[in-house]
Amino acid sequence: MPKSVTLKDVAAKVGVTSAAASMALSGHERISEKTRAAVKQAAEDLGYVPSSAGRALRSQRADAVALVVPNSSAHVFGHLYFMHVLTGMSTAANAHDAQVIVSTNADTSNGGVAYERVMRSRTADGAIVTSAAIDDHHVEGLVASGLPVVLIGNYPHLADAVSVGIDDVAATEQLVEHLVTEHGRRRLLHVSGTLDHQTGIDRRDGFLRAAEMHGLTDVAVIEGDLAEESGAAAVEQVLRERTGDERFPFDGIVFANDDMAVGGLAVLRRAGVSVPGDVAVVGFDDFGFARVTTPGITTIRVPAEEMGRIATERLFDLVDQRPGGRAHTELGVEVVLRGSCGCDPERAAAPGPTHSH
Amino acid sequence: MPKSVTLKDVAAKVGVTSAAASMALSGHERISEKTRAAVKQAAEDLGYVPSSAGRALRSQRADAVALVVPNSSAHVFGHLYFMHVLTGMSTAANAHDAQVIVSTNADTSNGGVAYERVMRSRTADGAIVTSAAIDDHHVEGLVASGLPVVLIGNYPHLADAVSVGIDDVAATEQLVEHLVTEHGRRRLLHVSGTLDHQTGIDRRDGFLRAAEMHGLTDVAVIEGDLAEESGAAAVEQVLRERTGDERFPFDGIVFANDDMAVGGLAVLRRAGVSVPGDVAVVGFDDFGFARVTTPGITTIRVPAEEMGRIATERLFDLVDQRPGGRAHTELGVEVVLRGSCGCDPERAAAPGPTHSH
DNA sequence: CTGAAAGCGCTTACAG
DNA sequence: CTGAAAGCGCTTACAG
Structure with a gap:
């Protein structure tokens, strides 16, 4: 491992003190143009880079x-x-x-x-x-x-x-609003995030508030934990508890994030429940998964970056x-409409990948 | 912003030098048990944490x-x-x-x-x-x-x-081997990564080597760049260039990563080409997307973590x-079999999410 | 055995 | 105007 080049080395090469070299490099006016150039040249020649520890200690700032x-x-x-x-x-x-x-x-x-x-x-x-x-x-x-x-x-x-x-509350309200107004869904399930996080609470509250505003009575909330498996588990629970002849007791599911929606979607597919035919599904986040499932998941784009x-x-x-x-x-956030809620008919109507000819 | 607590503060509180305090905290034997305890207590009381800059400068190590x-x-x-x-x-x-x-x-x-x-x-x-x-x-x-x-x-x-x-070469060979041996595919397309990266070259070489070993003659390579769009573009190019009555000129596509496979899958679906019916698809990476598409993408699990x-x-x-x-x-890597190559019939045969009742 | 200096690399405030 | 000390916080090697 090469010994690192210090300001002293640069200064020595030019024949000035390290203090002068420091000022030269920072373009301090009291150093003559000639010396400044010589120091900069020497620094370059030697591959000098200031020590972050030295600088941090001196400036009381780690950058x-x-x-x-x-x-x-x-x-x-x-x-x-x-x-x-x-x-x-x-x-x-x-x-x-x-x-x-x-x-x-x-x-x-x-x-x-x-x-x-x-x-x-x-x-x-x-x-x-x-x-x-x-x-x-x-x-x-x-x-x-x-x-x-x-x-x-x-x-x-x-x-x-x-x-x-x-605004997680308002964003979730928007999703519910969309399901009710555009797709006529009124029996809604919310699969929440963990309620020890504010997002979990806010998204649930947004769901409940919008449901109330629209006078929905057939609504339920199941607490999840944002993991794919927990979305799957919530849907499995609903399937298990439904009464005999019922197809699916809800016509819309608002998942608190896309991961859970992915998990729920897989279970619905295996159970032969059509999305969005029987159940409309929406998620939250849009970090990637929502775009690549079939159907794509309608969601809220969270501007994480x-x-x-x-x-x-x-x-x-x-x-x-x-x-x-x-x-x-x-x-601000943006609702991204995809096939899972019943929008984007072009995509939703396209033949599925398992379609046979 | 609170002034940070230094070793000197700790030492002063106990009535020793900062050198002694330093040794006490590091458990140096020459400090008496009593002083050691007092220093540790003082450090705790004051919320002392060593300055990383000071330590780094002294020890010539940033940790x-x-x-x-x-x-x-x-x-x-x-x-x-x-x-x-x-x-x-x-x-x-x-x-x-x-x-x-x-x-x-x-x-x-x-x-x-x-x-x-x-x-x-x-x-x-x-x-x-x-x-x-x-x-x-x-x-x-x-x-x-x-x-x-x-x-x-x-x-x-x-x-x-x-x-x-x-071993990207061997892993890609395994994928080709699987398509040929298990699914009887022989007209294969490879959508490569950028060839200025070794993985791009290696995966392509693995593809070509396996193709040669199996005596495949109907093979082609299109250079992509690992982005979803480039996978889509490659498939679009094939669709555009096919001759009139042809359904799809290949019966298998080996994408150099899952992202491109996702892009390709979407184009195939829109074009009404069945996966895996008409074309088997495999990807590479398994960082997430491959698991959530329909069908799931058969791929190589890269142990990135x-x-x-x-x-x-x-x-x-x-x-x-x-x-x-x-x-x-x-x-080592692992081949993960999913629906896109024709494996995992349970999942592949399950009703698609747009299936109507 | 223990007290306190020296020095890591840097930059600014001070002395001349 | 310029040379060189002082000191950021730390720890080890040295002096007593």
């Missing part, structure tokens, strides 16, 4: 931001959602010449959680926290500590925290002590 | 590893592949108390690429590089520089580099100067 993945969402690490958030973070971080650190929350050993250590050790100047459970006190502690943190999602109990999110990007911009505002705007930034 | 995403694969950043690799990296990094840095390769401004800067600045102790193009000279330079680097994939022209990968984990272990070997084993570690 890095961390993405925190709390324990409570460990099972969804590996999900495209994080990749989208990470992509957005990278875009913003690159613009600020900062590194992106991914902090999965392994070490709960020393009484503290990993991401708190990341912050306190100043490895990162600030953190983005996403998918935290409502009762995750570590998040509250972090926010309360005054360290720069931006939350992705809605945290009503942390009203002062800077956060970026969407933009959330990551904006959250990171807000985080730099905090780190640089720029007077922030609103504590919460709300991004 | 961080970087995942590098080269420019050439910028379009696939945001792909589940990276998330799997990242998950594996995190597992290994956590075990070594190290941070994971994600370095997308934005800054090509200063003549150097971002990940070279990450390495030279010692922000990370080493890097994992994946999806690098064959002619990416920056990778060669990095490897040649002697900095700790582990490559994911196969790099025949960098035979001395430490790397972790799978394990690749990330093992590459990171190898990287720590390098960083810690442990005598490494082989330069290249090859992981």
Whole structure:
């Protein structure tokens, strides 16, 4: 492993002090044009890159931001959602010449959680926290500590925290509205996310509120956990509990995310229940799966990449002590219509892949 | 923002020097049991966490590893592949108390690429590089520089580099073998990845070699770029060029990855070509999509998470100067049989979701 | 055995 | 105007 080139090496080559070399590289005016050029040339020749540790120690700034993945969402690490958030973070971080650190929350050993250590050790100047459970006190502690943190999602109990999110209630209402108004569905099932996360609560509340507004009486909620299997399990439960001759007791299912919709769709298919013929299905997220199933899943497009990007911009505002705007930034969402609700007839009517000739 | 607690604060509280406090915290024997306990208590009370910059500067070690995403694969950043690799990296990094840095390769401004800067600045102790193009000279330079680097994939022209990968040639041969032997397909099309990446070349070569071994004469290769759209484009091209009465000129398509298979599948469906009836389809990767399409896509499961984990272990070997084993570690893969090749009749025969009653 | 300096690499505030 | 010290936080090697 090659010894790394320091500022001293560069300075020595030119015959100035390292202090002068530092100023030369940063374009300080007190260094003559000639010396400045010589130092820059020497730095280039030697392949000099400033030591991040030296610089961080001196400037009290790591030039890095961390993405925190709390324990409570460990099972969804590996999900495209994080990749989208990470992509957005990278875009913003690159613009600020900062590194992106991914902090999965392994070490709960020393009484503290990993991401708190990341912050306190100043490895990162600030953190983005996403998918935290409502009762995750570590998040509250972090926010309360005054360290720069931006939350992705809605945290009503942390009203002062800077956060970026969407309106899950309104978005879910839109989906229900669509099923009722456009497709005449009135017997609706909601398969919710975990109710210890605000998104789980909000999407369920949106469902219930819209159902009430439309005077729907045949509605039910089954609690899921956002995993594909839990969507499958919910549908299996309905199939098991239906009375004898019933085809399917609901004519629409609102899954709290696409993964569960995928799982539910597979079970419906195997049971010979037609989608959208017998049951209309909608999901939430649009991170990829919803586009490739047959039929495609009507869903809400969550702008995860933009959330990551904006959250990171807000985080730099905090780190640089720029007077922030609103504590919460709300991004718009979009309903994406596909075959599973009965829309997009071209696609829905196309021969299925198992069609024989 | 709260002022961070330093070792000096802890030492002051106990009435010892910061050097003594440092030794106490690291359990050095020369510090009395009593002082050790007092220092630990004080550290806990004050919420002391060592500064990573201070420690890194002193120990010449960042305790961080970087995942590098080269420019050439910028379009696939945001792909589940990276998330799997990242998950594996995190597992290994956590075990070594190290941070994971994600370095997308934005800054090509200063003549150097971002990940070279990450390495030279010692922000990370080493890097994992994946999806690098064959002619990416920056990778060669990095490897040649002697900095700790582990490559994911196969790099025949960098035979001395430490790397972790799978046998793409053999895996693709297995797929062809399956189509020929189990499903009697003999007119095969390969939609390749970009041929400036070794995986693109290897999967194509595996296809061609297996075709030759089985004496297939009706084979063709179309170069794609791993994106869903390019799989669609390849199939469209075939449809466009077929002669009048022909249904589909091939009875099997080997896509170099699942994404392209998904794109191809959609076009086939719209054209009324049955899968697997008229054409058997296979993909490569199994990062998610292949499982949720209808029919499911027969594919090769690439152990991306394990690749990330093992590459990171190898990287720590390098960083810690442990005598490494082989330069290249090859992981096994698994053929996953689903409906698109004609296997899994239970699923393939199940009523499609657009089936009407 | 223990106290305290030295130095990792950097940049700014100070002394001359 | 310019040279060089001081100090960010840490830990180890040295002096006493």
